[in-house]
Amino acid sequence: MAQKPSIPKGTRDFSPQEVARRNYITGAIREQFERFGFQPIETPSFENYDTLMGKYGEEGDRLIFKILNSGDYLKKVDESAWSEKDVVRLTPQLSEKALRYDLTVPFARYVVMHQNEIEFPFKRYQIQPVWRADRPQRGRFREFYQCDADVVGAPGIVQELEFIQLYDRVFASLGLEGVTIKLNHRKVLSGIAEVIGAGDRLTDFTVALDKLDKIGRDKVEAEMAQKGISPDSIRRAAPLFEMQGSTSEQLGALKKLLAGSAAGREGVGELEEILAQTEALGLRAATCQLDVTLARGLNYYTGTIFEVAAPEAVNMGSIGGGGRYDDLTGIFGLNDVSGVGISFGLDRIYLVMEELGLFPETLDRALDVFCINFGEEEAREALKLVMRLRSRGIRADLYPNDTKVGKQFKYADKREVPYVVLIGDEELRAGQFTVRDMRKGEQRSYPLEAWSDFADSLEP
RNA sequence: GUGGUUGUAGCUCAGCUGGUUAGAGCGCUGGAUUGUGGUUCCAGAGGUCGCCGGUUCGAACCCGGUCUUCCACCCCA
8 A cells, every 4th residue: 555545525335223224214215115115226327428418507517527539539529619719519429428416307307208117107216326426515415315296197296295395204204303393385486586576596596595594684675686686676576584473474465466477376376275275194204394495406497496404403405306397398399288296305314314423333233142252062052053043034143263352342332242151061061051131241051952932032 | 615713642631932751531452350231459562653755963843845634604314
């Protein structure tokens, strides 16, 4: 090892403990996904360059990891692009593949490619890593996992209700309380822009509005003005900044503001219905609330928009998000297929759970029974016992060689093994094995042939 | 992509205005205890001070570059 090895910026190794904890989270998510009727699919870690580029906006294109062509990758480069250092023209000549940036676009591609084999409505889930060439921060990595569930071919608001329930059940099963599911509607946003006379500035308007709780009203108004939204429009948007009170009060204010917009009225109507029915169904761990400043993923969402905020006690951005897109597969040539979906951010949920101390201690235990090795003859008997216990589904192991007993115990202690079995020459002569309960510090013996009594005594 | 920040033993961190042999706690190894971990006591090992270059008689410390960490933007899970 000439140099210290390292891993790329924004990537991580995962220890056994971390993998156990990550599996605990994905296990809970997977279980609920399946319980709600979703089926798993997987897609390649890299896609064709053209499949991904242009799907996430200009910012997204910048953050996509491009894969350099193999072989003589300069062969196809055209001279003028090269001499002008024109990156936009050059990149597609150097790269024909790119790393998956999210799970939604590959899913849309999948649906289009397999449309004749799929039963619609198609409910799929997908738990895979994605890559972004972003600058890392806490809870922001260049390689991270998304856990997505989407439905295509299912119009109407039943799916929206289902997704709120799904979010809630996952967080409830993880013991993660206090998360907030924020809800908004693309048509509400475009309706507002329309009625205040900023319909042509929808994106600038919503991007600025999104920052309201972060930078405050004055700065939001300043940003809107700076983006070319007229003072009159900003003045007419005033009710938005003053929205307070109960959900029904907010909905009332929205309805009033949006009276002149058909799309806006439709959006408010859907939100009202979703909120009312969610109220009726009830939630276990999360709360659901209307948030008109929520403006994510404008590039493709066309209906409901979701974002999940971590509990307030934890400083972490969103731990999930999603929404409805009426025509996502349209970009791949399949029109009029409606989709709606949500995503869980595994890596961020991990950080939140760690900070709140929500991981069960039993996750750190990889062995139930551990046998001390006293030598060849004793080890043969121990191995026989180990195999019997394993056949009963008990995680059992034998120390590989007969080093000092103290050292073997220390190893068992570090591994947090609850039961240590001793088969030394004393036990061998008596035809017994001794079990030490490491937590209680008590020991008892069983006849060798009564191993199943011991197995029965272990908690399932 | 912009601005800032961090890096010293396996881990968490000290290290004065630049001064000779870089420290602590925890962990690790051995012993007290050759069939008993988690407590205690004793001893020991372990460091190109992120990396490259510069200033200086002399650099962990100052300067430049680079990598990394974290933070604020941008954006987002």
